[in-house]
Amino acid sequence: MKSLVSRLRQPAPAWLRYFGWNTDHKVIGVQYLVTTFFFFLVGGALAMVVRTELLQPGVDVVNGTQYNRVMTNHGSLMIFLWVIPVLAGFGNYFVPLMIGARDMAFPRMNALSFWLIPPGGLLMIASFFAGAAEAGWTAYVPLSIRTPDGQTLWALGVIVLGTSSILGAVNFLTTIVTMRAPGMTLWRLPLFVWGIIATSLLVLSATPVLTAGLIMVALDRLVGTQFFAVAGGGDPVLWQNLFWFYSHPAVYIMILPGMGIISEVFPVFSRKPIFGYRMIALSSLAIAVLGLTVWAHHMFTSGMDPRLRIPYMVSSMVIAVPTGVKIFSWLATIWNGKLRFTTPMLFAMGFISQFLIGGLTGIFLAAIPVDLHVHDTYFVVAHLHFVLFGGSVSAIYAGLYYWYPKITGRMYDERLGQAHFWMNFIGMSLTYLPMFLAGLQGMPRRVADYDPNFLVPNQLASFGGFLLGISVLPFLYNAFVSLRSGKEAGGNPWRALTLEWQTSSPPPQHNFEQEPVITHGPYDYGEGHLAPHPAGAPAAGE
Amino acid sequence: MKERSILLVIFAALILTAGGYLAATQLHLMPFQASTRAVEVDRLFQLLLGITAVIFLLVEGALVYAALRFRRKPGDDTDAVPVHGNNALEILWTLIPAAIVVFVGIYSVQVLQDIERPQENTLVVEVIGRQFTWEFHYPEDNVTTSELHLPVGRPVLFQITAEDVIHSFWVPEFRAKRDATPGQMAELRITPSQPGRFPIRCAELCGPGHAGMISEVVVEDQAAYDAWLAAAKTGPSDPVEIFTQFGCAACHTLAAAGSNGQVGPPLDGLAATAANRVPGLSAEEYVRQSILEPGAHVVQPFANGLMPADFGQRLTDEQLDALIEFLLAN
Numbered sequence: 001m002k003s004l005v006s007r008l009r010q011p012a013p014a015w016l017r018y019f020g021w022n023t024d025h026k027v028i029g030v031q032y033l034v035t036t037f038f039f040f041l042v043g044g045a046l047a048m049v050v051r052t053e054l055l056q057p058g059v060d061v062v063n064g065t066q067y068n069r070v071m072t073n074h075g076s077l078m079i080f081l082w083v084i085p086v087l088a089g090f091g092n093y094f095v096p097l098m099i100g101a102r103d104m105a106f107p108r109m110n111a112l113s114f115w116l117i118p119p120g121g122l123l124m125i126a127s128f129f130a131g132a133a134e135a136g137w138t139a140y141v142p143l144s145i146r147t148p149d150g151q152t153l154w155a156l157g158v159i160v161l162g163t164s165s166i167l168g169a170v171n172f173l174t175t176i177v178t179m180r181a182p183g184m185t186l187w188r189l190p191l192f193v194w195g196i197i198a199t200s201l202l203v204l205s206a207t208p209v210l211t212a213g214l215i216m217v218a219l220d221r222l223v224g225t226q227f228f229a230v231a232g233g234g235d236p237v238l239w240q241n242l243f244w245f246y247s248h249p250a251v252y253i254m255i256l257p258g259m260g261i262i263s264e265v266f267p268v269f270s271r272k273p274i275f276g277y278r279m280i281a282l283s284s285l286a287i288a289v290l291g292l293t294v295w296a297h298h299m300f301t302s303g304m305d306p307r308l309r310i311p312y313m314v315s316s317m318v319i320a321v322p323t324g325v326k327i328f329s330w331l332a333t334i335w336n337g338k339l340r341f342t343t344p345m346l347f348a349m350g351f352i353s354q355f356l357i358g359g360l361t362g363i364f365l366a367a368i369p370v371d372l373h374v375h376d377t378y379f380v381v382a383h384l385h386f387v388l389f390g391g392s393v394s395a396i397y398a399g400l401y402y403w404y405p406k407i408t409g410r411m412y413d414e415r416l417g418q419a420h421f422w423m424n425f426i427g428m429s430l431t432y433l434p435m436f437l438a439g440l441q442g443m444p445r446r447v448a449d450y451d452p453n454f455l456v457p458n459q460l461a462s463f464g465g466f467l468l469g470i471s472v473l474p475f476l477y478n479a480f481v482s483l484r485s486g487k488e489a490g491g492n493p494w495r496a497l498t499l500e501w502q503t504s505s506p507p508p509q510h511n512f513e514q515e516p517v518i519t520h521g522p523y524d525y526g527e528g529h530l531a532p533h534p535a536g537a538p539a540a541g542e
Numbered sequence: 543m544k545e546r547s548i549l550l551v552i553f554a555a556l557i558l559t560a561g562g563y564l565a566a567t568q569l570h571l572m573p574f575q576a577s578t579r580a581v582e583v584d585r586l587f588q589l590l591l592g593i594t595a596v597i598f599l600l601v602e603g604a605l606v607y608a609a610l611r612f613r614r615k616p617g618d619d620t621d622a623v624p625v626h627g628n629n630a631l632e633i634l635w636t637l638i639p640a641a642i643v644v645f646v647g648i649y650s651v652q653v654l655q656d657i658e659r660p661q662e663n664t665l666v667v668e669v670i671g672r673q674f675t676w677e678f679h680y681p682e683d684n685v686t687t688s689e690l691h692l693p694v695g696r697p698v699l700f701q702i703t704a705e706d707v708i709h710s711f712w713v714p715e716f717r718a719k720r721d722a723t724p725g726q727m728a729e730l731r732i733t734p735s736q737p738g739r740f741p742i743r744c745a746e747l748c749g750p751g752h753a754g755m756i757s758e759v760v761v762e763d764q765a766a767y768d769a770w771l772a773a774a775k776t777g778p779s780d781p782v783e784i785f786t787q788f789g790c791a792a793c794h795t796l797a798a799a800g801s802n803g804q805v806g807p808p809l810d811g812l813a814a815t816a817a818n819r820v821p822g823l824s825a826e827e828y829v830r831q832s833i834l835e836p837g838a839h840v841v842q843p844f845a846n847g848l849m850p851a852d853f854g855q856r857l858t859d860e861q862l863d864a865l866i867e868f869l870l871a872n
Contacts, residue, residue, distance in 0.1 A: 063750070068747065068750060140708055143748060235725070237723065271620070272624060272625065277627070303723045310654075317646065321640050325636055332631070335608055336612060339612050339614055356602070363594060363646065364590055367650040369583045370590065372717070373714070373717040376712075376745035440573070441571075441572075442743065526621035526622055
């Protein structure tokens, strides 16, 4: 009896806290990163099914219904359970550390935001047993009213995940506004924190609208309301407005924190201050504000009032300007720098080169006459993957490698990291570039079968897709093995200036031994703020 | 050092100009131009291709150049020379893209107005999308068909709607697409400029048979069009044509009609299965009922409600009889 009591009183082993309710933002951050990566793998497996089906024309592996289910859940998982929440995971772990806070403003609400994600994901995956959602991640009505019961589970899942995202945004903004360490003025905030501010503002403005729309879909399905039913005086185009009012800003929700990560990586590995700090921070806010005004560019072919198309075209094109500011500023940051090609640096450069393609092809889609040809074709599939995979996922990988030493206290294996980068980069180009051509030549998106004319681009895309699938293996192996066998990282292996590196790796429970006082900007390299490198010790990652 | 920078700038400017020019004039990525609209859209597309090629080469070139040129020397742990920004440069790379955007925006509006301008002597064709076929109605001649024929050179106004879910009417060779939304009438204008046969594809996900929702537009000279129109007034009588035109082929596999749809039950060998399918119904009665009331006896595991229930109104008695006879003979 006694021994049982004493055994119960013993502190649980450290790793166990990652599996339960915990209010430490660093534990929650890791919970986010690991859970969302699991969903990334599930979404990726569905993509492999898609690419296998499209390896040749004809319906061979899955039929039309199954294809639509696989494709719908691939998109939904990747967006709602991977890119959006994984970036919130980085925010959780690093926002308090970067601003010199001990934790997030509302630690228990923070834990709740995370614990909404597994049930949201399980609802979505469980829908496969009730006739999974098959109307695309866009869930256009009336199709999404007529599909089997899984569609309702899907809608509930997205509502739960949206709630998680809203709670997270409230927490981030409160934390950043109220909990900055002495001397951490707004213009000394790291650019990743600026990215999180812009994203949180977008989440707060746009996510409730999607939630409202999904509730209307659920009501139409469950209790026979007629919000979207023509026969009952409803309007199918209403759903498109509600959906895109959230889902276009969602693209910026998925890219702005990623751009923040890129802005952290370039100065460190160029040993130079970021070029045009304020312009990069302001351009994030500009993208967030403009991003709320462009949604109807997804509806140029739909039943919207033709006169309204031109204002949406203009606002969509104008977003190219702040985006260009960022890209040019990053190039100027590495110009004349002393570049070190570590894995995060490679992913950051890969980000520029791939995201650029996504951004430039966005101008074709904004130009209405061209959009009326390429809308809803593989051109759009290619464009969105260059933005969300070439852009967001490259940035996420850059962040995972960059902060791996901070989170685990160990260095990852640089060779495996570089192999991962090249497989990922080549796989991505091979998968998505041919899709532009297929789309221009006449291949619609979301098809289980296609004209034999499109065989070559589809085969290239499938081989590229399989390479992308395999490219995860060196990453997973690296992440697991380096936990034990990686070299000790020390507090600041990259010799970075931002605050998260000015404490041990991993950081102690309350982040800093004593409250930091900030006296300079986050990227003031070359101005003597760092202790000289210890003589004889090689820099990490060589 | 200075001379080297000047040479670099001149070299880069040459590459960018040449790259932009070649992309705009030599890169042919679009399909055949079968309408006047296609010519105008492609002109805008090629312009965008030229502009974006310059930006692409500039950024990717700078990235690769920086990667090669600004590598850290081994053993050098010092920081680079700190530069925090440059106001003139930052204003420049805000204003130049803004100017390009204004230019592209104005040009796009011009093209848009040109391609959507109403023309005289316009042929009106009503387009109705339903899972998973297109139906065309010519109000001028009161003809309803499932194949689209157009006289070359005459402007066309499509009035597009849908009966069940949203579809999207797209002819890539015309560079024209418009959603077919239930309860709405959307307009799309083109003028076919080249004779030929071009695919019509549904571009909006509309259900399990979306990929097979393909039809064809035949652009032909006025004489051929008139002859087709006269024949179309009576509707198809050949059973294979009935099977294809009324959309059976999109969902059902039938070797005799060359179809391989997967949405509904396969129809090869129907005579044998139909005879014993429902006690008390002969094969002929069963097939007739299944066409007129698709929900009466649903074959597992296919879903109820996907097959249109209005064939009784759309098929003439002669067409229905011919179709049943054909189905039972194969």
